[in-house]
Amino acid sequence: MSSPKSKTQTKSAKVISLLSRAKGATLDEICKTTEWKQHSVRAFLTGLRKKDFVLTREQRGDDATAYRITQNPSDKEPEGAA
Template identity: 60%
Template sequence: MGNVKTKPQSKSDSVKQLLARAKGASIEEISEATQWQAHSVRSFLTGLRKKGFVLAREQRGDGGTVYRITSDPSAKEASR
């Protein structure tokens, strides 16, 4: 039983974890974590919005922009 295989985490799961952090994540941080280009990250964020996720866009003190998930539609489904 020590040979239990776990499903590898998908890139979309990784992005959702980054966006769920209190400090959020920048386009650059997501690009680095996924090896996606910036336009692909922006497209993914649009896809999340279309799926019902609410994303906050905030300015960092250094002038950068970060995104955070403020509402997750799967959390609402789980509470029903």
């Protein structure tokens, strides 16, 4: 019998985790974590926006631009709810 392997986290899940931090994540941080090129990270961020994630872009003290998820699609109220 083989032992059960722990499920590895997908790159998408890692990026969402980074973006969910209070300080968010820079393009460079995401590139290092995923081994993606910057244009791929930007495309992924666009895809998140299309999936109704709300992203903010903030300037950090070290002159780096950080991106952060401020609202997940699951946080939104269903349409027609009032």
